[in-house]
Amino acid sequence: MTTIDTQDITGLVLAGGRGARMGGVDKGLQNFHGLPLALHTLMRLQMQVGAAMVNANRNLAAYEAFGAPVWPDVLADCAGPLAGFLTGLERCETPWLLTVPCDTPLFPLDLAARLAQAAACEQADIAMAAAPEDDSHGGTAVRAQPVFTLLRVDLLESLVQFTQAGGRKIDAWTAQHRCVLVPFDAPGDDPRAFSNANTLAELHRLEQAA
Helix, strand or coil: CCCCCHHHEEEEEEECCCCHHHCCCCHHHCEECCEEHHHHHHHHHHCCCCEEEEEECCCHHHHHCCCCCEECCCCCCCCCHHHHHHHHHHHCCCCEEEEEECCCCCCCCCHHHHHHHHHHHHCCCEEEEEEEEECCCCCEEEEEEEEEEEEEHHHHHHHHHHHHCCCCCHHHHHCCCCEEEEECCCCCCCCCCCCCCCCHHHHHHHHHHC
């Protein structure tokens, strides 16, 4: 079966946000089952990739204690997830980079494998997860999860140009490249896998559900 070797993928935990909806606290350092949320995420990611690192912009010593390299944004002003993508691509030493946010601790344990297989089979530059979400009509729809993305490292120059021109939206950039969406809605997939914690109340609910 065509795929990408695990050792060719570096994982990146995105923990560089302001945590505005959590009252400005550092989201990645909030407790989840006895561990900082970002450490829980990092450990789950490390099981799936050859190497891993963290993107954070404050409390760097606390993140460095996790034992993985920690890199602040290369763009100023907390420019959002694309700043993390850019930082990761600049520091990545493997052909592929897999990004995950620090606030979604139940993401699939086969995330890397399924994105890698799709990218290889479709000869894509980018593979992005998609997952069921509640829609406005009481049902669910499978929607892209743009911060769960596998990227070719040679997209760095393209992203530099996009951000230098003021671009900040992930989908506007990924639309410029061959991108495959990978649905995580099979019968055995956990419907909560991509549930994220924007508030402390949401974090506590996730902790109780896990």
